[in-house]
Amino acid sequence: MLLVTCKDFLRELNEYLDDLVDPATKAHWQAHVDECPNCFVIVDTTKKTMQIYKGMDQQELPPDIKSRLWQALEKKMADRRPPPPPQT
């Protein structure tokens, strides 16, 4: 296989990070990462970037936003509820 340049590698970085390549290609790229300090750092810090965002807090909804959401939903649900059967 041809020699991998940093540019080549970075174009394929997602495939490498997301493990979307066959083992032979991965090994080929891995050889470049092992030899190239810059690409090694880019791989490492991109992984950390992804991890840090994945761990981003999924906070509770602010109470006022939550209450307005539920008011709107309840109104919508009431509007669509079928009318009660006619009294006989």
Next chain:
Amino acid sequence: MTPTPTAPSTFDETALVLRAKAGDTSAFSELVSHYERKIYRLAKNITRHDEDAEDVLQEAFLKAYQHLDRFEGNSKFYTWLVRIAVNEALMKLRKRKTDRTVPLDEPVELGEDVVQREIAVWDDNPEERYSGEEMKKILEDALDTLKPDFRTVFTLRDIEELSTEETAEALGISVAAVKSRLLRARLALREKLTRQFKRTGGDAFGYL
């Protein structure tokens, strides 16, 4: 981290959707309770605007409720809901037409070239150096600097953890476009965060 929404023992999305389609409003309410935080986070990350995010949250659930009969179950309900929320969020962005992207003081030209300027190892455990609030602000500020297209793809793929295909479907763009935008977004954020978290002093090149 909260548990993933698909844990079958506690939450059966398919069964709830079936009940909701049959007119059971409590089933729909359960779906809303389960996803409200995720949809709000997504809306906030795409619009980067409090009021818009709240509107998106409401509109997404109201539309999902109204059009539930059109949901055929070919995808997960959550993916369908995300698609509705993303459409609402993108409409908000278009309306505001405020591209709060920082002008390209950073080279993230990845069409032809892949230029990375900040190459430095990070401090160990940067999370421990900042309070939760400070860290949240650092991450949000970095997201703010991305163009909306990139921010949206990154939000769906790397924060909401949709697959490439689901992201393409939700945004109505090709898989190739998702991939290239994701690459740009990841590398741009990496640069931003490196500025914040890089190791300084004599140990800065510890990897060599």
